Each structure stands twice: as C-alpha cells, then as structure tokens.
Amino acid sequence: MKFLCIECDRQMEFEQRELPGDGTFGAAFRCPACGRRIALLANPMETQLVDALGVKIGGRTLTEEPLELVRSNVLGREEAFQEKPAPAGRPDWSPAAQERLGRVPGFVRGMVRKIYDEYALERRLSVITPEIMDQARTDLGLEGM
Amino acid sequence: MGSVRFRTYHQVEGEDASRLGEQVAAQRERVQARLSGIGRVIAIMSGKGGVGKSYVTAALALGLARRLTGGVGVLDADLKGPTAARLLGATGPVRLDEEGAHPVLGREGLKVFSMDLLLEEGQPLRWNEPGHERFVWRGVLETGALREFLADVVWGPLDLLLVDLAPGADRLEDLAELVPDLAGALAVTIPSEESARSVERAMRSALQAKVRLLGVIENMSGYACGACGHTGALFPGQAGAELAQRFAIPLVAKIPFHPTPFPPAELATLSEAVAAVLP
Numbered sequence: 035m036k037f038l039c040i041e042c043d044r045q046m047e048f049e050q051r052e053l054p055g056d057g058t059f060g061a062a063f064r065c066p067a068c069g070r071r072i073a074l075l076a077n078p079m080e081t082q083l084v085d086a087l088g089v090k091i092g093g094r095t096l097t098e099e100p101l102e103l104v105r106s107n108v109l110g111r112e113e114a115f116q117e118k119p120a121p122a123g124r125p126d127w128s129p130a131a132q133e134r135l136g137r138v139p140g141f142v143r144g145m146v147r148k149i150y151d152e153y154a155l156e157r158r159l160s161v162i163t164p165e166i167m168d169q170a171r172t173d174l175g176l177e178g179m
Numbered sequence: 180m181g182s183v184r185f186r187t188y189h190q191v192e193g194e195d196a197s198r199l200g201e202q203v204a205a206q207r208e209r210v211q212a213r214l215s216g217i218g219r220v221i222a223i224m225s226g227k228g229g230v231g232k233s234y235v236t237a238a239l240a241l242g243l244a245r246r247l248t249g250g251v252g253v254l255d256a257d258l259k260g261p262t263a264a265r266l267l268g269a270t271g272p273v274r275l276d277e278e279g280a281h282p283v284l285g286r287e288g289l290k291v292f293s294m295d296l297l298l299e300e301g302q303p304l305r306w307n308e309p310g311h312e313r314f315v316w317r318g319v320l321e322t323g324a325l326r327e328f329l330a331d332v333v334w335g336p337l338d339l340l341l342v343d344l345a346p347g348a349d350r351l352e353d354l355a356e357l358v359p360d361l362a363g364a365l366a367v368t369i370p371s372e373e374s375a376r377s378v379e380r381a382m383r384s385a386l387q388a389k390v391r392l393l394g395v396i397e398n399m400s401g402y403a404c405g406a407c408g409h410t411g412a413l414f415p416g417q418a419g420a421e422l423a424q425r426f427a428i429p430l431v432a433k434i435p436f437h438p439t440p441f442p443p444a445e446l447a448t449l450s451e452a453v454a455a456v457l458p
Contacts, residue, residue, distance in 0.1 A: 036195045040185045048196040063196060079312045086319035088326070089202040098209075100279040100331040103323045109305040110297040115280075116272040141297070144275065 035091075037072060039065035046072065048092040053171050057081060061091050095174050096149060105142040112140035120147070125154040128163045149174065209330040210357050213279075216336035218249065219362040219457060222354055222390070226381030227374050228346040231398040232367045233257065235434065236343040237266040238441055239365075242450025244287035249338035252282060255293030256325050256354070257345040259304050264293040266440075271296040279333045292332045294324070322353045329357055339457070348384030355388040362458045363391035365431065368418045369399045375418035382426055394431035394456045395423045396449075403435040410435045429456055 037046040044067045052060035057078035064071045074091070076084065084091060088103045099105070105115075127135065138146050153170040154162050194200065214220060223236045236253060244251045255263035264270065267285030273296055274281040282290035294304060306313070306320055334340060344350045355361050364385050368378040378395075385392055397419025401410040413436055423430035432452045434445065 035197065035199065036188060036191050038185055038191055040183060043186065045191050045193065046196065079315055083316045083319065086316040086323055087199075087203070088206060088323050089197070089199050091197045093197050094202055100275055101327050102331075103320070104297070104327050107307050107320055108294075108297060108324070109302075109307065111271075111299045113272055114297045115275050117275045118277075 037063045037074070039068060039070055041065075041070070042067035051092050051172065055171070059084070059091070096152075099145045099148070102145065105145050108141070109139070110141035114141055115144060117144040120151060124151045125159055126161045128161055130164050131162045131167060134164055134167060206326060206330065207357070210326060213330050213332070213334060214340070214358065217252070217334060217340050218338045220340045220342060220358050220360075221362050221393070221457070222342045222344055222351055222364040223367060224344045224348075224351050224364050224381055224385065225346055225367045225378055226348065227368070227377035228260075230346075230367050230369045230374060230378075231434075232346070233262045233266060233343055234440065235365075235367050235396055235398050236341055237263060238434070238446055238449055239453055240267065240289050240341055241287050241441060242446035243339060243454065244289055245446075246450055246454055247338035249336065250288070250290065252290040252334050252337045252340040253285070253292075254328055254332070254340060254342045255291070255295065256328065256342050256350055258294045258321055258324055259345065261293045261295035261298075263343050264291050264295040267291050269293070269296070273297070279331045281333045290334060290337065292328055318349075321350075322357075325350065325353055326357055348381040351381070351385055351390060352388045355385075355390050361390060363393040365393050365453070365456075366395050366422065367398055368395060368422060370397055370414040370416040370418050372416045372418065375416065375421055378418065378422060379425065382422065391458070392426055392428050393458070394429040394453075395419050395426075396431050396453075397433045399436045400433035401435040403437050405438045431456055 039046055042065050044065055046063035046065050049062045049064045049071065059076040059081040061074045062071055063074065135143065135147060150162055150167060150170055153174060154166060159166060223232055225232045240251050240253045253263050253267060255261045264283065267289055269283040269285035269291035271283060273283060282292045283296060285291045298304060306317065342354060344354065351364060366378055366382050368374045382392055399413050400419065402413045403410045419430045419433060432449050434449065
C-alpha cells in the first residue's frame with residue numbers, strides 16, 4: 035500500500051498511528067515535499083484483516099513475540115502458558131496499571147506485560163501507569179492490549 | 180474538474196511506507212529457520228472428515244518414534260477439531276521463553292503442539308472481536324496460526340515432523356506455501372466410495388499445489404474382532420486400492436478398526452510400511 039501526493043508526485047511517508055481502542059485503526063502519512071498530511075482510517079473488519087496477516091501498518095516496531103498472533107486473537111485457556119518470571123530490574127507497575135493489566139485475559143497477559151516492560155525500559159521509565167500504557171499502545175500499534 | 184492523472188503502484192518506485200513485503204518475507208524466513216533442523220516434514224491429509232486421520236497420524240507417530248531415533252514431532256494443524264495432544268497423552272501448560280513456545284512431550288517422547296493445548300476444555304476455537312464479517316479475516320488468521328505453529332514452536336532437531344491437517348484441501352495448500360520443501364503427503368481414506376470421491380479431490384489439489392503424494396492409507400478397513408482376531412467388513416468399497424491405482428502411488432496400509440487403540444503389532448506394521456515410502 036503506497037500513498038502518493040498527487041500534487042508533488044511523491045510517495046508519502048508514514049508518520050504516526052492511532053488506536054482509539056474501539057477496534058478501529060488510524061495512520062497518518064505526510065508528503066516529504068509539501069508537508070500535506072492524510073489519515074488512513076480503517077474500520078474494525080479492515081483492522082482485523084491487517085492484524086490477521088501479522089503485519090503492522092507503518093512498519094514493525096517490536097520484535098515478534100512467540101505465538102503473537104494466536105495469543106492476541108484466540109480466546110484461549112487462562113493457564114495455557116507457563117512463562118519465565120520477569121527478570122530483576124523491570125519497571126514497577128502502579129496499582130491502576132496493575133488493575134488494568136489484570137483485566138487482560140491470562141492467555142495473553144504475559145506477552146502484554148513483557149511488551150509494556152520493554153517499552154518502559156527503553157524510555158527509562160521506572161513506573162508504568164495507565165497513561166504510559168495508552169501512549170505505548172499508540173506508539174507500538176498494540177490493538178486490543 | 181478534469182480527470183486526475185497519477186502514477187500507479189509499480190510506477191512509484193521503492194517499498195511501501197510500511198514495508199509490508201519485508202514483514203511477510205521475515206515471517207517466511209522464521210518458518211524456514213525453525214524447520215531447518217528437521218529432516219522431513221510430511222502432511223497427513225484427507226478430503227473428508229471422520230476418516231480417522233488424527234488416529235492414523237498418532238499411530239504413525241508412535242510407530243515411527245521407535246524407528247527414527249532422531250525424534251518425531253506432531254503438529255496438529257486441525258485448529259477447529261484438535262485431538263492429537265489427547266491421543267498422544269500430551270498435556271500443557273506450554274512453556275514459553277526467549278526461544279519460543281516449547282512443544283509438549285507425549286508418549287514415546289513425541290514432541291506435540293496443538294490448539295488443544297491452548298483452548299479451554301470442551302470450548303471451540305473462538306477468535307477475538309469483531310464478530311461481524313468474520314468470513315473476511317478468519318481464513319487469514321487460521322493460516323497465520325499455522326505459520327506460528329511452524330515458526331514459533333521450538334521443534335529442535337527432528338527426523339520427522341508429521342502435520343495433521345484439517346479435512347479438505349485448503350490447509351495443505353497453505354502448508355505447501357509455508358514449507359516449500361515439504362517432503363510429501365499421505366492421504367487417508369476409509370473404504371467407501373463417498374470417501375474415495377472426496378479424498379480424490381483433495382489429492383488432485385495436492386498435485387496442483389505441487390505436493391508429492393507418498394501413498395494412501397485406508398483406515399477402518401474392516402473390523403478386527405477383539406476375541407478371535409478375525410477381520411470382517413465394516414464399510415463397502417475399496418477406496419484405498421482405487422485411489423492408489425488412480426494416482427499410481429502405493430496403498431501403504433489398511434488399518435482395521437480395533438476396539439482398543441494402538442495395538443503394538445499394528446504400530447510396528449504401519450510404521451514399517453510408511454518408513455518404506457518416506458523420501
């Protein structure tokens with residue numbers, strides 16, 4: 035999928051993605067010549083179709099987790115996986131963030147926790163809050179997490 | 180307003196901004212890398228449900244595990260009706276670490292991975308929302324799940340990986356795309372004419388997908404009396420022999436229905452016959 039600025043005859047560049055949490059998806063593209071921006075807005079079915087391919091609009095920003103597609107999309111058994119405990123030096127989780135993480139199904143919770151941990155570590159954030167989780171979802175393209 | 184003129188996709192040089200092609204290529208490379216330590220990947224297929232394909236896969240795996248000292252794995256690719264884990268005595272949880280998801284060990288040290296390990300007891304395979312227009316994306320997700328079962332499961336070195344496919348031809352085509360060096364497929368049928376017709380279609384699809392057909396296994400080929408050992412007819416027809424002749428491939432084995440599953444003598448006979456046709 036390419037976006038062409040017709041006036042400038044230049045391919046637009048990916049700039050930003052938006053995941054409002056309602057199953058839809060948005061991505062902004064910008065013309066490198068004139069600066070004009072457009073937004074790609076996908077409905078839930080289109081969003082799910084892209085997700086089903088295991089690809090990310092705007093490019094992949096995270097290393098693919100094992101069984102990422104299955105864990106993100108299957109309504110599976112809570113205790114299906116036995117995961118290694120998080121190593122020392124991981125960020126803390128605020129009570130509100132922990133409560134929110136607790137609402138994530140056990141089937142995918144370990145993967146979600148790891149992704150937020152790594153996001154916070156990369157940015158030297160010592161505590162994960164719901165606001166940081168929201169920002170990470172948008173930055174990383176984590177639909178449904 | 181006049182018509183707008185602009186360049187088309189291929190006229191605009193360079194990758195798309197999301198590099199989707201690169202992302203898909205990376206997925207394929209992960210499959211290749213993960214399977215690089217496996218001697219042969221063989222599909223067990225059928226065009227028809229209810230022919231006992233999973234039982235045959237399990238019997239083959241159990242028998243071949245005693246012959247192939249380098250290890251045998253079973254990937255249950257029947258996502259909606261997974262039974263391999265239970266048949267082979269493999270139970271979770273699935274261990275996850277940096278390497279990936281580790282297969283569960285079943286009888287005879289078989290490495291097993293199945294959707295059965297991931298679903299709640301008795302619950303069907305269900306996908307997350309959206310619940311409408313599922314037909315658009317469900318098939319893509321199923322192929323993606325198969326890809327992850329190949330790429331993300333830590334199969335390690337194996338002599339043989341058996342892939343138990345769902346009934347029909349679609350999944351074999353998906354598998355052939357994901358595993359270009361698929362060693363071949365074994366077709367499972369029951370003796371009936373209806374089964375022959377259905378399995379024949381699937382076998383033709385396999386050939387169109389350039390998958391090598393290794394042979395036919397006729398399951399429920401009579402009923403073996405538990406008391407006297409006499410085998411009587413269970414279904415009319417000789418689908419196994421007919422399909423083998425039609426496709427000029429061996430009728431590898433005829434497995435009678437047994438009241439007790441996996442009799443050792445049958446496992447030995449079956450694995451010997453199949454070992455003879457393995458590439």
